[in-house]
Amino acid sequence: MAGNQRIILAQRPxxxxxENDLRLEEGPMPEAQDGQVLLRTIYLSLDPYMxxxxxxxxxxxxxxxxxxxxxxxxxxxxxxxxxxxxxxxxIALAHTGWxxxxxxxxxxxxxxxxxxxxxxxxxxVLGMPGFTAYVGMVEHGRPQAGETVVVSAASGAVGQVVxxxxxxxxxxxxxxxxxxxxxxxxxxxxxxxxxxxxxxxTFEDDLAAACPSGVDVYWENVGGKVQQxxxxxxxxxxxxxxxxxxxxxxxxxxxxxxxxLPAFMRQVLTKRLTVRGFIQFDHADRRREFFKTxxxxxxxxxIRHREDIVEGLENAVSAFQGLLTGKNxxxxxxxxxxxxxxx
Amino acid sequence: MAGNQRIILAQRPxxxxxENDLRLEEGPMPEAQDGQVLLRTIYLSLDPYMxxxxxxxxxxxxxxxxxxxxxxxxxxxxxxxxxxxxxxxxIALAHTGWxxxxxxxxxxxxxxxxxxxxxxxxxxVLGMPGFTAYVGMVEHGRPQAGETVVVSAASGAVGQVVxxxxxxxxxxxxxxxxxxxxxxxxxxxxxxxxxxxxxxxTFEDDLAAACPSGVDVYWENVGGKVQQxxxxxxxxxxxxxxxxxxxxxxxxxxxxxxxxLPAFMRQVLTKRLTVRGFIQFDHADRRREFFKTxxxxxxxxxIRHREDIVEGLENAVSAFQGLLTGKNxxxxxxxxxxxxxxx
Numbered sequence: 078m079a080g081n082q083r084i085i086l087a088q089r090p091x092x093x094x095x096e097n098d099l100r101l102e103e104g105p106m107p108e109a110q111d112g113q114v115l116l117r118t119i120y121l122s123l124d125p126y127m128x129x130x131x132x133x134x135x136x137x138x139x140x141x142x143x144x145x146x147x148x149x150x151x152x153x154x155x156x157x158x159x160x161x162x163x164x165x166x167x168i169a170l171a172h173t174g175w176x177x178x179x180x181x182x183x184x185x186x187x188x189x190x191x192x193x194x195x196x197x198x199x200x201x202v203l204g205m206p207g208f209t210a211y212v213g214m215v216e217h218g219r220p221q222a223g224e225t226v227v228v229s230a231a232s233g234a235v236g237q238v239v240x241x242x243x244x245x246x247x248x249x250x251x252x253x254x255x256x257x258x259x260x261x262x263x264x265x266x267x268x269x270x271x272x273x274x275x276x277x278x279t280f281e282d283d284l285a286a287a288c289p290s291g292v293d294v295y296w297e298n299v300g301g302k303v304q305q306x307x308x309x310x311x312x313x314x315x316x317x318x319x320x321x322x323x324x325x326x327x328x329x330x331x332x333x334x335x336x337x338l339p340a341f342m343r344q345v346l347t348k349r350l351t352v353r354g355f356i357q358f359d360h361a362d363r364r365r366e367f368f369k370t371x372x373x374x375x376x377x378x379x380i381r382h383r384e385d386i387v388e389g390l391e392n393a394v395s396a397f398q399g400l401l402t403g404k405n406x407x408x409x410x411x412x413x414x415x416x417x418x419x420x
Numbered sequence: 421m422a423g424n425q426r427i428i429l430a431q432r433p434x435x436x437x438x439e440n441d442l443r444l445e446e447g448p449m450p451e452a453q454d455g456q457v458l459l460r461t462i463y464l465s466l467d468p469y470m471x472x473x474x475x476x477x478x479x480x481x482x483x484x485x486x487x488x489x490x491x492x493x494x495x496x497x498x499x500x501x502x503x504x505x506x507x508x509x510x511i512a513l514a515h516t517g518w519x520x521x522x523x524x525x526x527x528x529x530x531x532x533x534x535x536x537x538x539x540x541x542x543x544x545v546l547g548m549p550g551f552t553a554y555v556g557m558v559e560h561g562r563p564q565a566g567e568t569v570v571v572s573a574a575s576g577a578v579g580q581v582v583x584x585x586x587x588x589x590x591x592x593x594x595x596x597x598x599x600x601x602x603x604x605x606x607x608x609x610x611x612x613x614x615x616x617x618x619x620x621x622t623f624e625d626d627l628a629a630a631c632p633s634g635v636d637v638y639w640e641n642v643g644g645k646v647q648q649x650x651x652x653x654x655x656x657x658x659x660x661x662x663x664x665x666x667x668x669x670x671x672x673x674x675x676x677x678x679x680x681l682p683a684f685m686r687q688v689l690t691k692r693l694t695v696r697g698f699i700q701f702d703h704a705d706r707r708r709e710f711f712k713t714x715x716x717x718x719x720x721x722x723i724r725h726r727e728d729i730v731e732g733l734e735n736a737v738s739a740f741q742g743l744l745t746g747k748n749x750x751x752x753x754x755x756x757x758x759x760x761x762x763x
Contacts, residue, residue: 136690300685319689325682334677339668341681342643346662346697347472347479354689
């Protein structure tokens with residue numbers, strides 16, 4: 078066995094993270110101590126939240142320390158077990174970060190069976206992103222049948238599920254995505270009622286035309302110009318679950334004017350909007366309910382999903398850069414090593 | 421009897437309304453038809469919401485039409501009744517606007533007795549502003565004992581009640597007001613735990629010092645720099661009932677940068693804030709509960725209040741201008757004619 082390939086946070090990025098911030102290095106092969114298991118990473122999940130973990134600024138979770146392996150959700154295979162409950166060949170959902178191997182206490186691991194669902198879905202449609210979509214809609218979006226739900230980053234890991242749940246619950250689902258190909262996927266493959274290309278010069282008009290009855294729920298993944306286009310379309314008592322503001326994650330200073338905050342507050346006031354930031358781990362008590370509700374919908378094809386799998390840990394940084402600029406097409410994963418469950 | 425003095429919306433104001441927009445004129449004396457009463461205005465309530473009624477822009481209520489008498493809540497005396505339920509000398513809460521007389525169908529009138537409370541309170545602490553405070557806190561602020569509640573425009577009609585209710589419910593109440601005299605009143609007369617002068621050069625630091633445990637509820641009356649000073653102080657899961665954004669009511673264009681919206685959204689996301697616009701009339705079902713709860717607190721002195729009474733309808737426009745710039749000190753009223761219940 079060679080050493081452990083790992084990507085460490087070498088320094089805190091200013092703006093877009095690059096290979097100087099996230100440095101690939103080879104470390105010693107970890108060894109499983111008594112009670113531990115040695116894991117080989119099959120899939121590393123890349124998610125927008127990771128950008129804030131790279132910064133020192135206070136957020137809802139601890140920053141990654143400079144010099145540490147960058148954190149992240151993973152799907153792993155047990156290569157050696159020194160714990161009675163696990164054996165070599167078992168597949169597990171883990172959080173071992175941007176590296177090829179890790180030796181861990183198996184307490185935090187969740188066993189996965191390829192018979193239930195493709196193992197990669199444990200960090201996608203049936204994992205954190207899917208749960209984010211579900212709990213944000215149930216707790217904060219609260220869509221009623223017949224309402225219009227606008228979903229930014231509609232072809233992404235979370236957005237895909239948000240819109241399909243909205244449809245499943247009887248709403249009109251309108252996606253916003255970048256480019257004709259993504260928009261076609263969102264309507265034709267995922268079954269959204271409409272999808273609008275935010276790169277189009279007629280984007281604002283296109284969005285208004287796609288929402289003839291106004292907007293009752295706006296799923297905020299991005300901020301920026303998509304948010305601005307939705308703002309005049311809100312119906313009274315609309316809800317805005319704020320899941321992310323990816324357009325601003327690399328901001329290094331307060332953006333130039335004009336100052337759009339007063340106009341935003343005016344809409345909040347006159348339309349009586351509810352704008353609610355949230356993070357899935359605040360609602361951990363709904364995880365079982367999520368799985369019971371959504372896993373059958375995935376199995377029977379009601380909820381479809383698309384993965385964007387990048388080969389090799391050495392490509393993780395450029396893949397992550399692409400995630401922050403919308404280059405990915407579907408749930409972004411890095412295939413770090415072979416998936417023994419895929420033929 | 422002379423004619424009817426009235427202030428009409430002569431044209432829609434650009435920025436701060438003035439006498440060209442709100443024109444005092446003399447009209448014919450209205451006459452009560454069969455089934456109507458003729459009302460003499462004693463008090464005209466001046467409230468910030470009136471600014472948006474002067475604009476054509478869509479808001480939660482119909483704009484006043486150009487050429488019409490400016491609308492507003494009033495406390496009136498019946499001078500002539502052609503309705504069996506009312507007689508001359510009765511006092512009523514009405515909505516007859518910026519004029520000295522009006523002939524109306526009494527269906528929308530609420531009888532007032534000076535034995536219950538001073539009649540002016542029907543447009544103040546026991547009227548729309550007091551109800552706004554109560555319902556905004558109960559429905560949207562949802563303060564828990566021990567939490568810190570920051571109240572902008574703390575010496576104003578709504579703010580006074582918000583902070584005293586917060587205290588009554590076991591919270592720490594921190595006011596923000598303009599000038600040392602108002603701040604002294606807010607702490608010494610109203611009993612807030614602290615009050616910070618937003619005109620002070622050390623305002624941000626003063627506010628932080630007054631909130632050693634952070635901010636759990638921010639009552640938004642103003643927007644602008646007060647909002648900016650509160651933003652870094654929010655605790656997780658803080659609530660922001662948005663009652664008004666008076667700092668921006670006269671904006672004629674989108675303000676210059678920097679663009680403060682992304683930083684605001686970042687706080688919403690990472691602190692999981694709930695920002696909720698509201699208007700009291702959406703919660704009319706709580707009016708009785710409000711009165712039953714708050715009237716005894718006013719009677720026994722738990723909730724105190726201050727009125728700022730300007731004499732004469734001819735001074736209404738300048739008084740309203742002062743309201744939009746914080747010149748008033750307490751609930752602003754115009755005394756349009758003599759109050760027969762005050763000796």
